Amino acid sequence: MKYKWLSTSLAxxxxxxxxxxxxxxxxxxATPAGAAQTEPDANAAPDVFVQQVAENALQVLxxxxxxxxxxxxxxxQVVDEYVLPYVDFEKTTRLAxxxxxxxASAAQQQALVREFRxxxxxxxxGAFRRVTADTSIEMLPFRGDxxxxxxxxxxxxxxxxxxxxxxxxxxxxxxxxxRIYDLSVEGIWLIQNYRNQFATQIQQSGFDGLIQALAAxxx
Numbered sequence: 001m002k003y004k005w006l007s008t009s010l011a012x013x014x015x016x017x018x019x020x021x022x023x024x025x026x027x028x029x030a031t032p033a034g035a036a037q038t039e040p041d042a043n044a045a046p047d048v049f050v051q052q053v054a055e056n057a058l059q060v061l062x063x064x065x066x067x068x069x070x071x072x073x074x075x076x077q078v079v080d081e082y083v084l085p086y087v088d089f090e091k092t093t094r095l096a097x098x099x100x101x102x103x104a105s106a107a108q109q110q111a112l113v114r115e116f117r118x119x120x121x122x123x124x125x126g127a128f129r130r131v132t133a134d135t136s137i138e139m140l141p142f143r144g145d146x147x148x149x150x151x152x153x154x155x156x157x158x159x160x161x162x163x164x165x166x167x168x169x170x171x172x173x174x175x176x177x178x179r180i181y182d183l184s185v186e187g188i189w190l191i192q193n194y195r196n197q198f199a200t201q202i203q204q205s206g207f208d209g210l211i212q213a214l215a216a217x218x219x
Contacts, residue, residue: 042177088179115214
């Protein structure tokens with residue numbers, strides 16, 4: 001059976017900046033051999049935590065040619081070793097699946113998390129090539145309550161000869177500290193964008209159909 005995956009609702013003229021900005025979800029705290037970095041403090045103020053994560057991401061992208069080339073094996077290695085401690089990707093997937101998540105079996109839920117992760121990595125690996133020496137991340141003033149359990153941290157990704165891209169991170173305070181679980185690029189939240197697509201696919205072919213569609217996209 002051939003699966004036709006829905007295109008994203010993102011405007012075409014914003015696609016390049018979206019691809020680049022989503023690098024933040026893909027590599028986050030990767031550390032190449034020989035690089036001196038400060039491990040992000042998940043118990044710091046939320047904007048400080050995001051700044052540490054973002055700066056580490058840029059450092060590794062500028063230093064690691066395999067990441068810049070979109071090497072999927074290297075990307076997966078980095079994600080497995082450095083991303084999971086700082087991102088609640090199961091929550092990201094659960095919220096993207098919406099009401100359909102609670103009706104899925106544990107095995108189906110795990111399969112969806114695995115395939116969704118693979119889809120995001122493959123979809124946005126091309127963004128790695130867009131990182132240049134002058135790429136920078138500017139932290140915007142924090143407007144939330146640092147004592148709250150759920151906050152949004154705002155940033156801008158800047159690059160020569162391009163308009164700044166507004167990138168917001170949604171974080172939840174857990175027993176282990178802050179965890180990133182959603183990302184917005186110029187007002188378009190990743191979870192909401194995929195929730196609409198997931199719902200359409202599930203309505204057409206069921207929860208297993210969604211998993212299979214993602215798996216086909218990952219080949």
